[in-house]
Amino acid sequence: MKKIKDTLRIIGMSFEIELRQNLTDGFVLFGIVIQPLIVAFMALWMLKDKGPDYAIFIVVGSAMTGLWTTLLFNGGNSIRGERWAGTLEPLVGAPSSLRIVVFGKVLANVTQSLLSMIGCYTFISLIMGYPLTLSRPIFFLISILLTVFAFVSFGVIIASLFILIPDFQRLQNTLEFPVYILCGFLFPIALLPGWTTPISYILSPYWAARALHGSARGMLEINHIFISWVLLIIFSAIYIVGSGALYRLVLKRARVDATLNTTG
């Protein structure tokens, strides 16, 4: 019981510190507000012949671009930022689990990036005047909660990869749009060549987009939404279990190889 309480306290503290730090970072503002709004406007204009019910599809899709961009750039840099600030060694040396600390930081990034959904909704509904209705609000809410969990789990893995594989960080800019494409944020993946479909299926953001689009527009049968939820949970569990091994490697680099602070 005490362990759970301690873990939640660590998550809460790292969540708070990350949010406070992000308040001073202008690029966060770009990722969660400016870019999703511009993408939303462009998508709205490009897809306007599809009919007004597409507006909710665009709100969800554009907001998901904000979620992913923030996760990739801010969540991905969770450990790297500590390295640059010179605080990684004390963090690794502390008795609290590094993975739990990173979980709290990524949770802060993902939670704040939900603002992009509110921003896109407000923009398209109030400013552009499109009627926006959620077909299945309860399902949508559950989908959002599972999406946050899935994105955080994914982010914890990504943060460790940025440390373990230096080339991963170098490809950061290159990883932004492929997820927009492969996960069907703003167009169905059926338009893509068939060989890309299995790649989409192993990415949890795809199932998140499917659940959110499906519950927002009501275009997906309830059992299909359930399938998306189950897969989101399964992938999140896999990511969390996998991240345990990856963080043991990070700690090995810190304590045994002493290469933690060596930039690749």
Place this chain on the structure above:
Amino acid sequence: MKKRFITNVKIFFEGAILSYRALFRWLRPATYIASKILAPLTMMIFFVFIGAYASGNNDASFYVIGNALIFAASSGIFGVTMSIGGERWSGTLPYLFGSPANRMAIFVGRAFMHILDGMLGVFIGLGWGILLFGLDLSQTHLTPLLITILITTFSTAGLGLLMGCVGLITRNVMLVNNTVYFMMLLFSGANISLESLPKWMQVISNYIPLTRGITSTRLIVAGAGINEILPLLLEEFLIGIMFALVGFFLFSTFEKQAKKLGTLEIF
């Protein structure tokens, strides 16, 4: 007079090459290739597929051309801005402002390599368009296309020079750069036809670089000759000059202010 001219030309080219090397030398070739070839490709694919989904047809040329030309803005805005704004971050601004070197040669020189780099980016973009989306250049006159790409890259570099000056007085240069870059995506007609935009947006489109470059390229690919696009290219060129001059004016003003107030490295 002649000696001064030669010195200024030397400063121009040395500054151009050194600032470019300083910006990219720390990168590994793989990183440069990834950001130069792969990242723009993924952005192009994204917008081409939204376009295909929107229009329901497979004619991707509108989006391919628009997004290929956007690569010019990528070098013009990010590269040039970082070349100028980076002087402050790397602590070399006092030396630059303390030197007797011709300011125009220093300032404009920072854009030179990025114009060449941006042109390469556009060629790569068009190459991807041909390979992946079947962009048809059979009607295209190559010389007008080259001139259009050169002028468009120049005009976006003009905007980059202005943004570089903004980078000298702001802490959040990446926020400013990215915002301007995405605004260009929106206003230049790269992904949305200009006629379908609201009137107030068309007015803004009319005064920014890239808009006419993209329109000209689409016309050239459809078979237009140099005479048909010449007025557009002249306007594109003048817009680039205008932005560069405003940038230079700001650069000179910041230098005077910074020296007078002692705020050269205050963030």
